[in-house]
Protein backbone atom coordinates (compact mmCIF):
# COMPACT_ATOMS: atom_id res chain seq x y z
CA UNK A 1 0.00 0.00 0.00
CA UNK A 2 1.66 3.25 -1.03
CA UNK A 3 0.61 6.35 0.78
CA UNK A 4 2.13 9.77 0.71
CA UNK A 5 1.19 12.68 2.92
CA UNK A 6 2.28 16.02 1.59
CA UNK A 7 2.07 19.45 3.14
CA UNK A 8 2.51 22.23 0.62
CA UNK A 9 2.95 25.70 2.11
CA UNK A 10 0.41 24.87 4.81
CA UNK A 11 -0.62 27.70 7.12
CA UNK A 12 -3.33 27.58 9.77
CA UNK A 13 -4.72 30.60 11.57
CA UNK A 14 -7.19 30.91 14.41
CA UNK A 15 -8.66 34.34 13.70
CA UNK A 16 -5.65 36.68 13.76
CA UNK A 17 -3.26 34.13 15.29
CA UNK A 18 -1.12 32.11 12.91
CA UNK A 19 -0.57 28.69 14.55
CA UNK A 20 1.20 27.11 11.55
CA UNK A 21 3.21 29.00 9.02
CA UNK A 22 4.23 27.77 5.57
CA UNK A 23 4.82 24.11 6.46
CA UNK A 24 6.23 21.83 3.76
CA UNK A 25 6.95 18.12 4.12
CA UNK A 26 6.49 14.79 2.46
CA UNK A 27 5.81 11.63 4.51
CA UNK A 28 5.92 8.10 3.18
CA UNK A 29 4.30 4.78 3.86
CA UNK A 30 6.26 2.30 6.00
CA UNK A 31 7.84 4.87 8.27
CA UNK A 32 7.28 5.94 11.85
CA UNK A 33 7.53 9.70 12.23
CA UNK A 34 8.14 11.30 15.60
CA UNK A 35 6.54 14.72 15.80
CA UNK A 36 7.96 16.85 18.56
CA UNK A 37 7.61 20.47 19.55
CA UNK A 38 7.16 22.51 22.68
CA UNK A 39 3.76 23.30 24.20
CA UNK A 40 1.77 25.34 21.75
CA UNK A 41 4.21 24.70 18.89
CA UNK A 42 1.35 23.59 16.64
CA UNK A 43 1.53 19.75 16.73
CA UNK A 44 -2.19 19.15 17.28
CA UNK A 45 -3.10 21.85 14.74
CA UNK A 46 -0.86 20.14 12.20
CA UNK A 47 -2.21 16.65 12.90
CA UNK A 48 -5.80 17.90 12.74
CA UNK A 49 -5.07 19.17 9.24
CA UNK A 50 -3.33 15.93 8.21
CA UNK A 51 -6.36 13.95 9.44
CA UNK A 52 -8.81 16.26 7.67
CA UNK A 53 -10.43 17.40 10.94
CA UNK A 54 -9.61 20.99 10.12
CA UNK A 55 -8.97 22.84 6.89
CA UNK A 56 -5.82 24.77 6.07
CA UNK A 57 -6.02 28.56 5.98
CA UNK A 58 -3.71 28.53 2.97
CA UNK A 59 -1.64 25.91 1.15
CA UNK A 60 -2.56 22.25 0.59
CA UNK A 61 -2.58 19.12 2.71
CA UNK A 62 -2.72 16.11 0.43
CA UNK A 63 -2.82 12.34 0.57
CA UNK A 64 -1.65 10.75 -2.65
CA UNK A 65 -2.14 14.05 -4.44
CA UNK A 66 -5.70 14.62 -3.20
CA UNK A 67 -6.75 17.28 -0.75
CA UNK A 68 -7.74 15.68 2.60
CA UNK A 69 -10.34 18.05 3.99
CA UNK A 70 -13.94 16.91 3.35
CA UNK A 71 -12.57 14.09 1.22
CA UNK A 72 -14.24 10.90 2.42
CA UNK A 73 -11.89 8.60 0.53
CA UNK A 74 -8.77 10.26 1.95
CA UNK A 75 -10.19 10.40 5.48
CA UNK A 76 -11.10 6.71 5.41
CA UNK A 77 -7.36 6.03 5.14
CA UNK A 78 -6.62 7.77 8.42
CA UNK A 79 -7.04 7.09 12.12
CA UNK A 80 -6.38 10.06 14.38
CA UNK A 81 -6.01 9.05 18.03
CA UNK A 82 -6.17 11.95 20.44
CA UNK A 83 -7.49 12.49 23.93
CA UNK A 84 -11.20 11.75 23.99
CA UNK A 85 -13.77 12.79 26.52
CA UNK A 86 -15.72 9.67 27.53
CA UNK A 87 -17.57 11.19 30.47
CA UNK A 88 -20.97 10.67 28.79
CA UNK A 89 -20.11 7.34 27.20
CA UNK A 90 -22.32 4.51 28.45
CA UNK A 91 -21.15 1.95 25.87
CA UNK A 92 -18.78 -0.86 26.75
CA UNK A 93 -15.75 -2.01 24.77
CA UNK A 94 -17.74 -4.71 22.99
CA UNK A 95 -20.38 -2.22 21.88
CA UNK A 96 -17.67 0.05 20.56
CA UNK A 97 -16.03 -2.80 18.67
CA UNK A 98 -19.32 -3.56 16.95
CA UNK A 99 -19.48 0.03 15.69
CA UNK A 100 -15.84 -0.07 14.62
CA UNK A 101 -16.45 -3.28 12.67
CA UNK A 102 -19.41 -1.69 10.93
CA UNK A 103 -17.69 1.56 9.97
CA UNK A 104 -14.07 0.55 9.39
CA UNK A 105 -13.66 -2.32 6.99
CA UNK A 106 -9.99 -2.64 8.01
CA UNK A 107 -10.82 -3.01 11.73
CA UNK A 108 -9.44 -6.32 13.04
CA UNK A 109 -11.63 -7.40 15.94
CA UNK A 110 -9.50 -10.37 16.86
CA UNK A 111 -6.44 -8.18 17.23
CA UNK A 112 -8.50 -5.59 19.16
CA UNK A 113 -9.54 -8.34 21.60
CA UNK A 114 -5.90 -9.36 22.02
CA UNK A 115 -5.00 -5.77 22.85
CA UNK A 116 -7.81 -5.60 25.40
CA UNK A 117 -6.24 -8.63 27.11
CA UNK A 118 -2.75 -7.14 26.92
CA UNK A 119 -3.91 -3.82 28.36
CA UNK A 120 -6.10 -5.66 30.88
CA UNK A 121 -9.17 -3.57 30.08
CA UNK A 122 -12.58 -4.49 31.51
CA UNK A 123 -15.04 -5.56 28.82
CA UNK A 124 -18.21 -5.06 30.79
CA UNK A 125 -17.64 -1.55 32.18
CA UNK A 126 -18.98 1.59 30.49
CA UNK A 127 -16.14 3.66 29.04
CA UNK A 128 -17.08 6.64 31.21
CA UNK A 129 -16.01 4.54 34.21
CA UNK A 130 -12.51 3.92 32.81
CA UNK A 131 -9.55 5.65 34.42
CA UNK A 132 -7.59 8.12 32.24
CA UNK A 133 -4.90 5.55 31.48
CA UNK A 134 -7.51 2.90 30.63
CA UNK A 135 -9.27 5.31 28.27
CA UNK A 136 -5.94 6.01 26.55
CA UNK A 137 -5.25 2.26 26.26
CA UNK A 138 -8.69 1.84 24.71
CA UNK A 139 -8.00 4.66 22.20
CA UNK A 140 -4.70 3.04 21.30
CA UNK A 141 -6.49 -0.30 20.86
CA UNK A 142 -8.87 1.25 18.33
CA UNK A 143 -6.01 3.13 16.67
CA UNK A 144 -3.92 0.01 16.18
CA UNK A 145 -6.74 -2.39 15.33
CA UNK A 146 -8.24 -0.02 12.73
CA UNK A 147 -5.16 -0.81 10.63
CA UNK A 148 -5.66 2.24 8.43
CA UNK A 149 -2.72 3.07 6.15
CA UNK A 150 -2.14 6.30 8.08
CA UNK A 151 -2.25 6.11 11.87
CA UNK A 152 -1.71 9.17 14.03
CA UNK A 153 -1.22 9.13 17.80
CA UNK A 154 -1.35 12.58 19.37
CA UNK A 155 0.06 12.20 22.89
CA UNK A 156 -1.98 9.02 23.09
CA UNK A 157 -0.19 7.87 26.25
CA UNK A 158 -1.97 10.29 28.65
CA UNK A 159 -2.28 8.68 32.07
CA UNK A 160 -0.77 5.36 30.98
CA UNK A 161 1.63 3.83 33.48
CA UNK A 162 5.13 2.77 32.36
CA UNK A 163 4.32 -0.95 31.73
CA UNK A 164 1.26 0.03 29.68
CA UNK A 165 3.30 2.49 27.60
CA UNK A 166 5.82 -0.29 26.97
CA UNK A 167 3.05 -2.50 25.58
CA UNK A 168 1.87 0.39 23.38
CA UNK A 169 5.39 0.97 21.95
CA UNK A 170 6.02 -2.74 21.42
CA UNK A 171 2.74 -3.11 19.55
CA UNK A 172 3.54 -0.18 17.25
CA UNK A 173 6.80 -1.87 16.25
CA UNK A 174 5.18 -5.27 15.83
CA UNK A 175 2.29 -3.82 13.82
CA UNK A 176 4.74 -1.95 11.60
CA UNK A 177 6.48 -5.26 10.87
CA UNK A 178 3.16 -7.09 10.25
CA UNK A 179 1.22 -4.37 8.40
CA UNK A 180 3.57 -1.56 7.38
CA UNK A 181 1.86 1.79 7.36
CA UNK A 182 2.58 5.43 8.04
CA UNK A 183 2.63 6.23 11.72
CA UNK A 184 2.90 9.72 13.17
CA UNK A 185 3.58 9.87 16.90
CA UNK A 186 3.31 13.28 18.55
CA UNK A 187 4.96 13.18 21.93
CA UNK A 188 6.57 15.00 24.81
CA UNK A 189 8.19 11.74 25.98
CA UNK A 190 11.13 12.25 23.66
CA UNK A 191 13.75 10.10 25.42
CA UNK A 192 11.31 7.29 26.01
CA UNK A 193 9.99 7.10 22.45
CA UNK A 194 12.91 8.14 20.26
CA UNK A 195 13.89 4.53 19.52
CA UNK A 196 10.58 4.14 17.67
CA UNK A 197 11.21 6.91 15.15
CA UNK A 198 12.50 6.44 11.62
CA UNK A 199 12.31 10.17 11.05
CA UNK A 200 11.93 13.13 13.31
CA UNK A 201 9.86 16.23 12.64
CA UNK A 202 10.36 19.21 14.92
CA UNK A 203 8.04 22.17 14.81
CA UNK A 204 8.77 25.33 16.68
CA UNK A 205 6.44 28.31 16.97
CA UNK A 206 4.37 27.08 14.04
CA UNK A 207 7.32 26.55 11.72
CA UNK A 208 8.97 23.36 10.51
CA UNK A 209 12.43 23.30 12.06
CA UNK A 210 13.57 19.77 11.18
CA UNK A 211 12.46 16.80 9.11
CA UNK A 212 15.20 14.24 8.97
CA UNK A 213 16.09 10.56 9.34
CA UNK A 214 16.69 9.88 13.05
CA UNK A 215 20.15 8.38 12.50
CA UNK A 216 21.52 11.29 10.53
CA UNK A 217 19.86 13.86 12.76
CA UNK A 218 21.45 12.43 15.89
CA UNK A 219 24.84 12.60 14.21
CA UNK A 220 24.32 16.31 13.69
CA UNK A 221 25.57 16.98 17.17
CA UNK A 222 28.37 15.94 19.49
CA UNK A 223 29.58 16.71 22.96
CA UNK A 224 33.12 17.46 24.10
CA UNK A 225 34.25 16.96 27.67
CA UNK A 226 37.57 17.68 29.34
CA UNK A 227 39.66 20.27 31.15
CA UNK A 228 38.09 23.72 30.91
CA UNK A 229 40.99 25.39 29.14
CA UNK A 230 41.36 22.51 26.63
CA UNK A 231 37.67 22.51 25.75
CA UNK A 232 37.69 26.32 25.44
CA UNK A 233 40.66 26.18 23.11
CA UNK A 234 39.02 23.63 20.82
CA UNK A 235 35.69 25.35 20.63
CA UNK A 236 37.11 28.82 20.16
CA UNK A 237 36.32 29.73 16.62
CA UNK A 238 34.00 26.74 16.12
CA UNK A 239 31.11 29.09 15.36
CA UNK A 240 33.01 30.49 12.44
CA UNK A 241 33.88 26.99 11.18
CA UNK A 242 31.26 25.49 8.88
CA UNK A 243 28.37 27.03 10.76
CA UNK A 244 29.03 25.04 13.93
CA UNK A 245 26.98 26.15 16.84
CA UNK A 246 27.75 25.62 20.53
CA UNK A 247 24.34 24.82 22.01
CA UNK A 248 25.16 24.56 25.68
CA UNK A 249 28.03 24.58 28.15
CA UNK A 250 28.28 22.99 31.58
CA UNK A 251 31.06 23.24 34.12
CA UNK A 252 31.76 21.07 37.13
CA UNK A 253 34.97 21.68 39.08
CA UNK A 254 37.75 21.87 36.51
CA UNK A 255 35.78 19.97 33.86
CA UNK A 256 33.73 21.43 31.09
CA UNK A 257 31.26 19.80 28.76
CA UNK A 258 29.87 21.47 25.66
CA UNK A 259 27.16 20.36 23.30
CA UNK A 260 27.76 21.33 19.69
CA UNK A 261 25.38 21.27 16.72
CA UNK A 262 27.28 20.27 13.60
CA UNK A 263 30.18 17.95 12.76
CA UNK A 264 33.61 18.32 14.32
CA UNK A 265 35.83 19.70 11.52
CA UNK A 266 38.73 17.46 10.42
CA UNK A 267 41.25 20.18 11.31
CA UNK A 268 40.11 20.03 14.95
CA UNK A 269 40.24 16.23 15.30
CA UNK A 270 43.99 16.02 16.05
CA UNK A 271 43.71 18.77 18.60
CA UNK A 272 40.88 16.91 20.37
CA UNK A 273 42.89 13.67 20.45
CA UNK A 274 46.04 15.35 21.68
CA UNK A 275 44.19 17.01 24.53
CA UNK A 276 42.48 13.73 25.45
CA UNK A 277 39.00 15.22 25.24
CA UNK A 278 36.07 12.87 25.30
CA UNK A 279 33.73 13.04 22.29
CA UNK A 280 30.18 11.91 23.00
CA UNK A 281 26.86 11.65 21.22
CA UNK A 282 23.93 13.89 21.91
CA UNK A 283 20.44 12.54 22.29
CA UNK A 284 17.34 13.67 20.42
CA UNK A 285 16.10 14.92 23.79
CA UNK A 286 19.17 17.19 24.17
CA UNK A 287 19.06 18.44 20.60
CA UNK A 288 15.36 19.15 20.88
CA UNK A 289 15.76 21.14 24.08
CA UNK A 290 18.65 23.18 22.77
CA UNK A 291 17.19 23.83 19.32
CA UNK A 292 13.85 25.01 20.67
CA UNK A 293 15.17 27.15 23.49
CA UNK A 294 13.53 30.54 23.32
CA UNK A 295 14.36 32.52 20.13
CA UNK A 296 13.70 31.58 16.56
Ligand SMILES: Nc1ncnc2c1ncn2[C@@H]1O[C@H](COP(=O)(O)OP(=O)(O)OP(=O)(O)O)[C@@H](O)[C@H]1O
Nearest residue numbers: 014015017019037038039040041042043044045046
Ligand atom coordinates in the same frame (compact mmCIF):
# COMPACT_ATOMS: atom_id res chain seq x y z
N1 LIG B 1 -9.19 26.59 18.66
C1 LIG B 1 -8.19 27.44 18.83
N2 LIG B 1 -8.41 28.77 18.88
C2 LIG B 1 -7.40 29.65 19.05
N3 LIG B 1 -6.10 29.29 19.18
C3 LIG B 1 -5.83 27.98 19.16
C4 LIG B 1 -6.85 27.00 18.99
N4 LIG B 1 -6.26 25.76 18.99
C5 LIG B 1 -4.94 25.99 19.18
N5 LIG B 1 -4.68 27.31 19.27
C6 LIG B 1 -3.35 27.93 19.45
O1 LIG B 1 -2.50 27.45 18.43
C7 LIG B 1 -1.19 27.21 18.95
C8 LIG B 1 -0.82 25.77 18.65
O2 LIG B 1 -1.65 24.92 19.44
P1 LIG B 1 -1.55 23.33 19.33
O3 LIG B 1 -2.62 22.77 20.20
O4 LIG B 1 -1.55 22.96 17.89
O5 LIG B 1 -0.09 23.08 19.95
P2 LIG B 1 0.61 21.74 20.44
O6 LIG B 1 1.99 21.75 19.85
O7 LIG B 1 -0.24 20.57 20.15
O8 LIG B 1 0.71 22.02 22.00
P3 LIG B 1 0.78 21.01 23.29
O9 LIG B 1 2.09 20.31 23.22
O10 LIG B 1 0.73 21.96 24.43
O11 LIG B 1 -0.39 20.09 23.21
C9 LIG B 1 -1.23 27.57 20.42
O12 LIG B 1 -0.73 28.87 20.58
C10 LIG B 1 -2.70 27.52 20.77
O13 LIG B 1 -3.02 28.43 21.79
